């Protein structure tokens with residue numbers, strides 16, 4: 189029987205998961221791939237991680253770059269992370285004619301244009317299913333299952349750490365800091381949690397999704413990114429009162445020949461399926477013009493869920509014929525000569541509903557002053573309530589939901605509202621989406 193020979197770089201959580209899935213499911217994999225998928229070499233800086241592996245016949249390297257010199261290796265699995273060494277390593281592997289499978293979304297979102305071009309020039313492929321939403325095969329969905337569609341939009345909960353934090357803040361009324369600490373203890377937060385909570389991890393994934401959905405170049409720099417670090421528990425509570433939940437969503441939407449690319453806290457109706465994706469789970473909703481609305485749900489992180497995607501890419505490579513692999517299924521879904529550089533809209537021209545909260549002196553006329561500023565910009569109010577935090581407080585929170593308008597309309601209205609004397613703090617502004 190022929191064998192697909194794999195060089196595995198990195199024995200962290202996902203590397204170990206990949207090793208285990210390849211071993212534990214070896215029989216099932218052979219039946220599906222028609223070949224054995226065998227890890228013949230492992231590179232890992234900490235040797236003890238390698239020596240702990242059971243039934244281990246692989247060759248060991250401390251330096252991953254050495255894997256690119258092993259002529260028998262067909263595929264290199266890059267699970268080291270980071271984007272400096274990993275970039276040089278992946279490019280070198282591709283240039284030496286090796287396929288690459290990686291879970292490294294930051295690397296691909298930043299340097300994907302160069303990496304995919306190098307792969308094509310060298311007639312090899314880059315598998316990266318594990319880079320977006322872990323175990324959910326969303327890239328295969330876009331590349332294959334939904335390929336007949338013109339995709340209208342994608343909205344995803346694509347960071348488990350932020351979803352865990354927001355779900356726990358809502359369910360248990362705990363602080364952001366306490367929920368973050370728990371997420372780190374569970375091990376699904378990135379080593380540097382800033383990437384998760386500031387929205388960059390989701391932005392990396394969104395850039396990849398958008399490129400595959402719309403056939404546009406990878407445009408990480410143009411993704412509007414706003415994390416959850418400034419989100420007050422009050423917003424979570426007030427949203428709930430209005431029948432909404434707050435989720436950190438990655439949204440990519442086609443607007444005529446333009447694109448919206450944004451990651452931010454978003455109010456969504458509590459009745460929609462996405463609002464009920466809790467804990468560290470991920471979900472991606474895709475609207476195609478033929479299929480309509482579709483939803484994909486699963487674990488977005490963790491050793492074996494992510495390894496499930498890594499090994500699926502290995503099986504695809506094992507099944508393919510080396511030449512056909514690259515010509516028949518383009519990694520980014522569109523034929524490379526059809527990839528465009530679509531214009532990405534800036535946030536002032538993006539339309540949505542808005543959630544607004546104002547801290548005001550509780551006195552006659554303040555509400556009329558606020559709504560006058562809104563109506564001057566032609567912004568229509570959809571829902572409203574007022575909440576005194578403490579008994580006998582002279583201040584109160586005024587919360588409004590608006591009908592759809594542009595970021596520019598809201599910006600203008602907020603500028604006028606800030607000059608009202610009885611509005612005592614900077615207003616809070618969040619977007620609202622119906623996901624319909």
Ligand code: HSE
Pocket residue numbers: 346347348349350376377378384389488489490
């Ligand atoms: N840290 C990520 C998350 C997992 O919380 O979803 C890997 O992308």
